[in-house]
Amino acid sequence: MRRSAVLWSVSLAVYAFLYLPLVVVVVYSFNDSRLNAEWVGFTLHWYRVLFSDDEMLGAGANSLLIAFVSATFATLLGTMAGIAMHRFRLRALPLLVITPVAMPEILLGVSLLIFFVQVLNFTLGLFSVLIAHITFCVGFVAIVVRARLAGMDESIFEAARDLGATPWQTFRRVTFPLILPGVIAGALMAFTLSIDDFVITFFTAGVGVHTLPLQIYSMIKIAVTPEVNAVSTLLMTLTLGLIILASRFAPDALKGAA
Amino acid sequence: MALLEIRNVVRRFASFTAVDGVSLSIEVGEFFTLLGPSGCGKTTLLRMIAGFDAPDEGDLLLDGQSLRGIPPEQRPIHTVFQSYALFPHLTVAENVAFPLRMAKVVPDEIRRRVQEALASVHLLEKQKHLPHELSGGQKQRVALARGLVNRPRLLLLDEPLGALDAKLREDMQMELINLQKTVGVTFIFVTHSQAEALALSHRIAVMNQGRVEQLDEPSRLYGFPRNRFVADFIGKINMLDATVTAVAADRLLLEVAGVGAVSAPLKAGVQSGQTGVFAVRPEQVQLLAEHADAPAAANEVRGRILDFLYIGDVTTYLVQLSDGTRLEALLPNSAPGRAKFFEAGDPVILRWSAEVGVFLHE
Ligand SMILES: Nc1ncnc2c1ncn2[C@@H]1O[C@H](COP(=O)(O)OP(=O)(O)OP(=O)(O)O)[C@@H](O)[C@H]1O
Ligand SMILES: [Mg+2]
Numbered sequence: 001m002r003r004s005a006v007l008w009s010v011s012l013a014v015y016a017f018l019y020l021p022l023v024v025v026v027v028y029s030f031n032d033s034r035l036n037a038e039w040v041g042f043t044l045h046w047y048r049v050l051f052s053d054d055e056m057l058g059a060g061a062n063s064l065l066i067a068f069v070s071a072t073f074a075t076l077l078g079t080m081a082g083i084a085m086h087r088f089r090l091r092a093l094p095l096l097v098i099t100p101v102a103m104p105e106i107l108l109g110v111s112l113l114i115f116f117v118q119v120l121n122f123t124l125g126l127f128s129v130l131i132a133h134i135t136f137c138v139g140f141v142a143i144v145v146r147a148r149l150a151g152m153d154e155s156i157f158e159a160a161r162d163l164g165a166t167p168w169q170t171f172r173r174v175t176f177p178l179i180l181p182g183v184i185a186g187a188l189m190a191f192t193l194s195i196d197d198f199v200i201t202f203f204t205a206g207v208g209v210h211t212l213p214l215q216i217y218s219m220i221k222i223a224v225t226p227e228v229n230a231v232s233t234l235l236m237t238l239t240l241g242l243i244i245l246a247s248r249f250a251p252d253a254l255k256g257a258a
Numbered sequence: 259m260a261l262l263e264i265r266n267v268v269r270r271f272a273s274f275t276a277v278d279g280v281s282l283s284i285e286v287g288e289f290f291t292l293l294g295p296s297g298c299g300k301t302t303l304l305r306m307i308a309g310f311d312a313p314d315e316g317d318l319l320l321d322g323q324s325l326r327g328i329p330p331e332q333r334p335i336h337t338v339f340q341s342y343a344l345f346p347h348l349t350v351a352e353n354v355a356f357p358l359r360m361a362k363v364v365p366d367e368i369r370r371r372v373q374e375a376l377a378s379v380h381l382l383e384k385q386k387h388l389p390h391e392l393s394g395g396q397k398q399r400v401a402l403a404r405g406l407v408n409r410p411r412l413l414l415l416d417e418p419l420g421a422l423d424a425k426l427r428e429d430m431q432m433e434l435i436n437l438q439k440t441v442g443v444t445f446i447f448v449t450h451s452q453a454e455a456l457a458l459s460h461r462i463a464v465m466n467q468g469r470v471e472q473l474d475e476p477s478r479l480y481g482f483p484r485n486r487f488v489a490d491f492i493g494k495i496n497m498l499d500a501t502v503t504a505v506a507a508d509r510l511l512l513e514v515a516g517v518g519a520v521s522a523p524l525k526a527g528v529q530s531g532q533t534g535v536f537a538v539r540p541e542q543v544q545l546l547a548e549h550a551d552a553p554a555a556a557n558e559v560r561g562r563i564l565d566f567l568y569i570g571d572v573t574t575y576l577v578q579l580s581d582g583t584r585l586e587a588l589l590p591n592s593a594p595g596r597a598k599f600f601e602a603g604d605p606v607i608l609r610w611s612a613e614v615g616v617f618l619h620e
Pocket of ligand 2: 416
């Protein structure tokens with residue numbers, strides 16, 4: 001009994017430490033004061049400021065566009081990679097696909113930067129950010145799709161062929177409907193990862209594009225304004241919502257990816 | 259012409275030969291069984307017939323046409339898998355409709371035939387259910403309905419009753435026989451249960467280590483096993499070392515270890531001086547109480563009851579002969595309340611007719 005009481009209070013303290021700053025951000029976004037010091041009163045003023053800030057809106061639009069496009073491509077490629085990883089039990093393939101997931105982001109960011117600028121001679125901008133985001137999201141989608149396939153009875157795919165389905169019909173009528181929850185979960189994860197990403201975007205965006213995380217960063221270099229709190233709160237809500245949605249679709253698959 | 263002809267098919271995995279020169283021909287309308295111990299190559303052979311695997315040597319012909327290079331979806335052959343392999347995201351009715359959809363049957367016709375197929379396996383009221391809501395026996399029946407609904411030329415069944423409990427298994431055996439009779443589709447049934455094979459089949463191929471040991475009707479397989487493996491695998495049998503002393507016009511004369519001179523039925527190809535085993539089924543051996551004035555007869559030996567096993571309808575007695583050889587004999591318990599006729603230690607006479615038993619050459 002004593003042991004578990006200690007364990008409980010320690011983990012409670014750890015979670016408090018983790019979530020308290022988030023709570024503070026949310027609370028101050030509604031605070032009727034320019035300073036993040038004391039509670040004055042409730043207001044939606046900072047949200048109004050936020051939605052009339054063209055630079056912020058532009059960054060938000062960029063972030064949504066990047067997240068949408070890279071999630072789409074990452075889902076397409078990641079689904080194929082997940083199926084291939086399951087079907088052909090190659091050692092190298094999982095390693096290749098999953099490495100970007102495990103690699104420190106800063107390393108990925110720097111190496112992509114070097115690759116784009118020095119090897120490909122690219123001008124950094126929207127396109128390089130998209131490529132970078134797709135690269136690091138593919139692995140997450142592949143892991144979720146593969147986890148979904150791993151729990152399945154292999155003979156149903158043979159049964160489909162046996163009963164007259166071509167390989168394509170087998171995919172469309174059997175494989176795809178069965179992995180669909182994994183694909184959706186993967187897509188949501190990719191969207192979340194992309195819209196949140198700072199490090200990799202920072203290295204690959206150049207001066208051409210501004211995303212929300214980059215915008216927030218450049219604002220807090222001056223001061224943490226309540227407007228930053230407001231945009232952070234919105235971003236947090238979106239992210240949290242997507243994660244919850246994703247875990248609905250593939251609870252076991254997400255466990256495997258964590 | 260045979261429906262399916264398997265010609266000298268060989269399948270190797272690395273250095274291991276899983277199917278080693280199998281030749282069979284299966285006739286239209288047959289209930290054909292592949293019987294053999296685990297790992298003898300039954301599933302491997304079935305997978306080559308279905309088209310999931312290809313032989314390294316030999317050929318398979320359906321209606322005289324080679325199946326080489328024809329993918330599974332283009333073979334008029336359907337399979338009932340041991341794991342049932344029902345599509346988990348489709349309802350019972352949609353599962354059964356699947357092969358008809360793939361064959362582009364018109365929707366009205368699909369509906370009609372799905373209803374008909376579900377009715378034949380008594381599952382009409384479950385048609386809107388998903389597979390995970392069904393019991394093992396019900397899943398089995400859906401798999402059967404799905405395999406038969408598009409009237410394949412050949413239905414392959416890989417140990418379809420393996421996962422069912424004993425009672426359900428017996429019911430399903432009956433249903434299988436009836437279903438096969440009514441739809442008239444040729445069945446190739448795989449099992450490692452000899453009782454199931456004997457009960458269901460028109461013909462049985464007994465397989466061992468990738469080869470067919472014997473191909474026969476159930477009663478001939480049971481009555482005239484061709485070698486020790488088949489004799490041992492099908493039912494219970496007493497096997498005693500024996501030497502052929504003479505080949506008479508109507509019978510064989512054997513010298514059997516522990517018994518002495520024995521008359522056995524003639525068998526083609528057996529010559530005087532050959533060694534092997536004399537095999538006789540427990541139910542063919544008569545068990546008599548020994549008494550001094552019992553007339554001595556041919557094919558008779560004395561011993562003592564060592565042990566017995568009461569299993570309800572019959573009791574199996576284990577008898578030890580004077581030299582230590584053991585034989586089993588079986589007595590039906592037809593009298594009510596009768597569990598045994600003899601006690602352990604009772605002296606008895608074992609006797610069998612010269613028409614039963616078989617000499618198996620080494
Ligand atoms: N893809 C494969 N690779 C390597 N070996 C295989 C493969 N498939 C089957 N085998 C081997 O071939 C042999 C025959 O296998 P098979 O599945 O045909 O046996 P079976 O008669 O169906 O047995 P069971 O009654 O246990 O199902 C086994 O020893 C098995 O290990
Ligand atoms: Mg098998």
